[in-house]
Amino acid sequence: MSPLRARTLMEAHLYITLAASRDDPGRAAEPELDHEARTTLTEGEDEWTLRFDGHDLGLALRVEVRVPYATELEARRGRLRFGAGRSELIDAGQWRVLGAAYARRAMRDDLLFAASPGDPEAFERVVLTWESARDATAEAAKFLPPGASEVPGTAFWTEQGAAIRREAPERFTRASLEGDIAFYQETLDDFILAHTGRDL
Numbered sequence: 001m002s003p004l005r006a007r008t009l010m011e012a013h014l015y016i017t018l019a020a021s022r023d024d025p026g027r028a029a030e031p032e033l034d035h036e037a038r039t040t041l042t043e044g045e046d047e048w049t050l051r052f053d054g055h056d057l058g059l060a061l062r063v064e065v066r067v068p069y070a071t072e073l074e075a076r077r078g079r080l081r082f083g084a085g086r087s088e089l090i091d092a093g094q095w096r097v098l099g100a101a102y103a104r105r106a107m108r109d110d111l112l113f114a115a116s117p118g119d120p121e122a123f124e125r126v127v128l129t130w131e132s133a134r135d136a137t138a139e140a141a142k143f144l145p146p147g148a149s150e151v152p153g154t155a156f157w158t159e160q161g162a163a164i165r166r167e168a169p170e171r172f173t174r175a176s177l178e179g180d181i182a183f184y185q186e187t188l189d190d191f192i193l194a195h196t197g198r199d200l
Contacts, residue, residue: 004065007083008075009048012065013039014082014098015089016052018160019063046070065089081135085142092143092151093161096171099137103184106130110191117195130188134181141177149174 006012016039039052047068054061075083087095106129113122143155151172156162170176 004063004089005047006065006067006089007071007085007087008081009041009050009067009072011082011087011089012048012050012067015065016050016063018090018094018098020052020054020059020061048072081132082139087139087142090139091158091161092140092155092172093164094158095136095140096177097160097164099133099140099180099184102129102133102136103180106133106184106187110187113195123195126191127188130184130191134184134188137177137181137184140172141174141181144174144177151177 004015006015038054039050042049042051044066047066050063050065050067052061052063071083075081078084090098106126109122109126109129113119113126117123140151143151145152150169151165153165156165165172
C-alpha cells in the first residue's frame with residue numbers, strides 16, 4: 001500500500017484530526033481538539049513524515065502522512081492554505097463540514113471580539129478563522145467538474161463524506177458552494193472594515 005500524501009502540513013494535520021474525530025468531523029476545526037501533541041514530525045530527503053499515535057488518548061489509531069517539500073513550497077508561494085490542486089486525502093463532504101465548522105467558530109469569535117474589541121490576537125484569530133471557512137469550502141468546490149452543477153459521487157470516498165452528502169445533497173451544488181464562499185469572504189471583508197476602516 002502506497003503511503004498517504006498530503007499537499008501541505010496543514011492538510012496533513014487536518015487529516016489526522018479528522019481520522020481521530022470520526023464520530024463528528026466538524027470537531028476537527030476546533031483548536032482544543034488539535035492532535036498535534038500526539039503527532040511527531042520528521043524530515044526526510046525530500047518530504048516530511050507525520051506520525052500520529054492515539055494510544056494515550058484512548059484511540060486505537062495510528063496514522064502516517066507524508067508531505068513533499070515541493071508541494072508545501074508551492075502552496076506557500078501561491079498563498080494556498082491547504083495546497084494546490086485537489087485533495088487526495090480529504091473528500092468533498094469532509095471539506096464541506098470543515099468549512100461550516102470554521103464558520104461557526106468564526107461567528108463565535110467575532111461576537112466575542114465585538115464585545116471587547118482591541119485585542120490584536122483576537123482580531124487575527126477572527127480573520128484567520130473566516131479565511132479558513134472560505135478556503136475549506138473552496139476545497140470542496142474544487143471537486144466540481146467544469147460546467148457541472150453539483151459535485152459528483154466520486155468525490156465522496158470516506159464514510160464521513162458520503163454520510164454528509166446523503167444528509168444534505170443540496171450543500172454540494174455549485175450555487176450553494178459558491179454562495180457560501182462569497183458569504184464568508186463578504187463577512188470577512190465587513191469585519192476588517194468595521195474594526196480597521198480598511199476597505200479590501
